[in-house]
Amino acid sequence: MIAIPAGTFALVTGASAGIGEEVARGLARRKVPQLLVARSGEKLAALAEELRALSGVAVETIVLDLAADGAAGRLAAATEGAGKPVGLLVNNAGFGFYGPQEEQDLDRTVRMLKLNIETLVDLTDRLLAPMRARGSGYVLNVASTAAFLPVPCMAVYAATKAFVLSYSQALHEELLGRGIVVTALCPGTTRTDFHRVAGLAPGASVRFPSLSAKTVAEAGLNGLSRGKAIVVPNLLDSAWIFTGRFVPRTLPPKIAAAVFSRLKRSSPV
Numbered sequence: 001m002i003a004i005p006a007g008t009f010a011l012v013t014g015a016s017a018g019i020g021e022e023v024a025r026g027l028a029r030r031k032v033p034q035l036l037v038a039r040s041g042e043k044l045a046a047l048a049e050e051l052r053a054l055s056g057v058a059v060e061t062i063v064l065d066l067a068a069d070g071a072a073g074r075l076a077a078a079t080e081g082a083g084k085p086v087g088l089l090v091n092n093a094g095f096g097f098y099g100p101q102e103e104q105d106l107d108r109t110v111r112m113l114k115l116n117i118e119t120l121v122d123l124t125d126r127l128l129a130p131m132r133a134r135g136s137g138y139v140l141n142v143a144s145t146a147a148f149l150p151v152p153c154m155a156v157y158a159a160t161k162a163f164v165l166s167y168s169q170a171l172h173e174e175l176l177g178r179g180i181v182v183t184a185l186c187p188g189t190t191r192t193d194f195h196r197v198a199g200l201a202p203g204a205s206v207r208f209p210s211l212s213a214k215t216v217a218e219a220g221l222n223g224l225s226r227g228k229a230i231v232v233p234n235l236l237d238s239a240w241i242f243t244g245r246f247v248p249r250t251l252p253p254k255i256a257a258a259v260f261s262r263l264k265r266s267s268p269v
């Protein structure tokens with residue numbers, strides 16, 4: 001069971017779509033008050049209305065570009081600093097792109113590093129301080145199965161997720177016995193807008209076994225409530241991640257290159 005202190009909120013980044021939207025629905029079913037963050041204000045407002053009706057608890061929205069400079073500071077000021085303490089943080093907002101690194105736009109790469117890593121660490125550090133003081137808290141960081149191996153044609157994205165996994169696992173150990181759980185959620189292919197945003201052609205990701213965003217979100221919330229360090233929602237993914245430990249380190253990227261370099265592309269969003 002997820003139990004946050006009375007008067008505190010769950011803060012969910014990237015709640016306007018996909019996995020974040022389903023995490024927000026899952027928290028609403030658990031009657032957890034929430035602060036929802038993304039850039040799409042209308043989508044957030046519609047979701048907040050639905051979740052207030054579903055849960056009967058407070059659900060507020062904050063429209064913010066989390067890849068912008070100083071975003072974490074602004075978000076912490078609008079939540080913890082504005083009398084809305086955060087008892088549960090879900091760092092879900094993120095994006096990737098598909099294609100050889102030499103063809104990637106540098107500005108877009110830097111925005112990805114900011115969103116997937118810099119804002120995530122900055123926000124986590126700011127919100128963990130009051131959680132430590134309260135001796136209670138939850139952090140769910142959305143990584144990816146791409147965290148477990150270098151992925152040619154998604155080089156920077158996979159590296160950002162390797163960072164999120166490593167960072168989350170280390171924090172999990174640091175905070176053991178202090179009333180704070182840090183969980184890395186590592187989904188494989190999930191049926192969301194992620195692939196279109198990343199520039200994969202429609203249907204290109206269907207060659208991978210996929211899960212719904214709701215299944216992934218529930219796996220994350222259940223893992224968090226059980227105090228897990230890492231959650232891999234798809235059993236097939238768990239199997240290749242386990243097997244990958246017993247092969248030479250140079251082999252998985254070669255296999256990934258053979259699979260990923262053949263996927264059809266469209267224009268990234």
Ligand SMILES: NC(=O)c1ccc[n+]([C@@H]2O[C@H](COP(=O)([O-])OP(=O)(O)OC[C@H]3O[C@@H](n4cnc5c(N)ncnc54)[C@H](OP(=O)(O)O)[C@@H]3O)[C@@H](O)[C@H]2O)c1
Pocket residue numbers: 013014015016017018019020037038039040041064065066067068092093094095096115142143144145186187188189190191192193194195197
């Ligand atoms: N789908 C997959 O196969 C898969 C697999 C492994 C891991 N993941 C990870 O799961 C997380 C969620 O992805 P998803 O699959 O749910 O993708 P999605 O459907 O594209 O949702 C992405 C969410 O992030 C928000 N977001 C993107 N850029 C933002 C920014 N600059 N500032 C604030 N919010 C921003 C989007 O909202 P706005 O556009 O409204 O800002 C949206 O709510 C990501 O971290 C992704 O890396 C996805």
